[in-house]
Amino acid sequence: MNKVKFLSIALLAVVTTGRAQDLNQAKKAIDAEQFESAKSILKSIIAAKPTNGTADFYLGNVYLLQNNADSAKIYYQKGLAGSEGARLNHIGLGLIDLDNGNAAAAEEKFALALKDIKKKDIEEYLFIGRAYTYSTKPDYKKALEYLNKAKLVNPQDAQLNLALGNAYYGDKNQNEAYSAYRNAYAADNTLIRAKMQLGVLLKGAKAYTEAIKAFDEVVAINPNYGPVFRELAETYYLWGRNEPAKYRTYIDKALVSYEKYLTLTDYSLSSRMRHADFLVLAGEYKALEAEANRMVELDKVNPRILRYLGISAYQNGNYDVAIKSLESFISDPANKTIAFDYQTLGFSKIKKAVGEDGKNLDVVLFDNGILDVKKSAEMDANGLSNNISDVGKKMYELKLFKQAGAIYEIAVANKESKNYVLDNFYLGNSLYFDNTRKDIKPDPIALQRADLAYGAVIEASPKTQDAYLYRARTNSLLENDEMTIKYYNDYINIVTEKGPEELAKPATVKKLMESYNGAAASYANTDKAKAIEYFNKTLTLDPANQYALDSLKALK
Structure with a gap:
């Protein structure tokens, strides 16, 4: 009996250890x-x-990481009744x-x-x-408040220092973030994410050469650690954006790194969606279309795939x-739409309505597209202005001056846009030229709006001479x-203030004569x-200007 009892205890220990090991594997x-x-x-x-409430909590966390709050909530609520780790599930529900x-x-x-x-x-x-740090509505000060309470208890804990680093990084305190990440890695050199985050700090500071070097050091330690390849991909992308002459070189490296990331994580639908998000960011739309079609094969009903296809x-x-x-995606109120969805839908309608040469304009479809673009601008005034200008x-x-005017009207609503002055100039021109067409009676309301647009140009850039003209x-x-x-x-x-060189230009001479004649006529x-x-x-x-000669004769 004692032998049986001993074996039972030993077996229980093995089972308990196995479960703990499984949880560590999950982590x-x-x-x-x-x-x-x-x-x-x-x-x-x-x-x-x-x-096992702890397992429920971690499973809920994974679902949240995959943007599935409904499934996360189910496991958090189940975990509240757990015999262990139940209290953690209150935190999961609080994060939601x-x-x-x-x-x-x-x-x-x-x-x-x-x-x-x-x-x-x-x-x-x-x-x-962590909840305050990683919420979609983060509060880094609150995060630090709670993490510092833990620091009073165990300041050397590696996971705690990693969490502190992330909160400080979110709070834009680079020095404290660096110190916390360094302490985390010093406390546990198997916590490779902490070392990777030192490279993330360099990426955030636009020190791309140093960031790549830091990430390469992580790869040298563990070439199978997938997240570092995602960071490499994002760094090469940002580097390419900052050095346009080398953009293609760096974006190709970014795409290779992201593919490596996928091979080391998983080719699940959620991973493919992360890849698709990166392809949108990088502007690699041929690759995005191929990825979207692969996702359709995995899941024909997931609504986000419609976004990527669109x-x-x-x-x-x-x-x-x-x-x-995109209409299918947006029409479902359960889907979280963003400004880019509406803008892309609007632009699709506009491009279809206009065609290649604009000669067979579908006015109804164009106007419908304008409504979508307006919606996108209301959702995000700053992020999408350049696209509207283009x-x-x-x-x-x-x-198509009337249609151009409708688009520029949306663009100039954002006074913070870097294109604000130029967009106002084109808005004024669009309305002006639309009212100079043959057999068209000038619309005083449209022309008054053009006048205001030119006024905005002059206010922001007083030396823009053509705005006065x-x-x-x-x-x-x-x-x-x-x-x-x-x-x-x-x-x-x-x-005249710009001097002889400007006055000698043939285009300026022509516009000066127009100005003299136009003022004289008034x-x-x-x-x-x-x-x-x-x-x-x-x-x-x-001396041979016929309009001036004829006008002088009429005046005499």
Whole structure:
């Protein structure tokens, strides 16, 4: 009987050790971003012991990492009834509250997690700190508040120092982040993520050469650590953006690194989606289309695939597929749409409506596309302005001035855009030229809007001489003699101030004569002497100018 009892105890020890080892394996898989593997391990632990609340908590975390909050919530709630690790699940549920913008509810759940903890316990503080750090609505100060409580208990804990580094990095405190990462790696040199994060700091500081070197050191230590290849990919991408002449070289290295990352993590749908997100960022739309079609084979119903199909189809000129895919994605209220979704859908409709040459414009579809672009601008005024300007310029070049004006009107709503001045100039021109078409009666409201657009250009850039010229032309169409004279004179003064070199340019001479003649024509209604003076100024530049000669005869 004693032998049986001994064997039973030994077997129990083996089983317990095996479960603990499985949990450690799951943690390692999570750190290595092998999420499908981690899920499989954790589910096997839960199958063996359904009351393992710790496994439920980690499984919920994995689902959150894969943007599946509903599944995460199920496991957190189940884990609350666990015989071990139950309190951690309050933290998981609190993290979901933080993501939903309910900080008060999160604090209540965090308080439950901390209730009656032992003096030497730091795990709860650690996970609450991580929750504030990794929430979609992060609060790094709060994260540090909880993590520093844990530091008072065990300042040398490697995971704690890693968490401190991440919180300090989010709080833009580079020095403290560096110190924390260094301490984490010194405390546990198997915690390779801490060493990798030292390279992340360099990447964030745009020290790309040094960052690549730091990541290569991590690869030398563990060539099978997948996340470092993702960091390499992102660093090469950013480096290419900062050195356009080498963009292609660096982006190719980025794509190779990301493929390596995939081989070392998993080729699951969620991993492919991370890859797709990177391809969108890098502008690799042919590769994105191929990846999207591979994802369709894995899961024909996942809605995010529609986003990737829509984006890639638009960029590759397949507007029908783009419109169908994005409309399907956006129409489902369960999907979290972003400004880029609406902008891409709007641009797809606009491009389809315009065609290659704009000669068979579908006005209804174009206007529908404008509504989508407006929606995107309301959602993100700053991030997408350049794209709007580019499409406006295309309409302008096709001489679709009314349509160009509609697009530039959206662009200039963002006064922080780096294209704000130029977009206003093109808005003014679009409205002006649209009102100079044959057999078109000038629209005073549109021309007044053009006048305001030129005014915005002049306010921001007073030396932009053509803004005065076009503002004068616009006021001439409005039959506003006083303002016509003013802006033609402003043009004359600006180019005169720029000196002989500017005045000698043939284009400037031509515009000067227009200014003298235009001002003179307006003066003719109120001041005959001034009109004669200005027509004579034209003749000093071109004695044979027929308009000036004929006008002078009429005045005499």
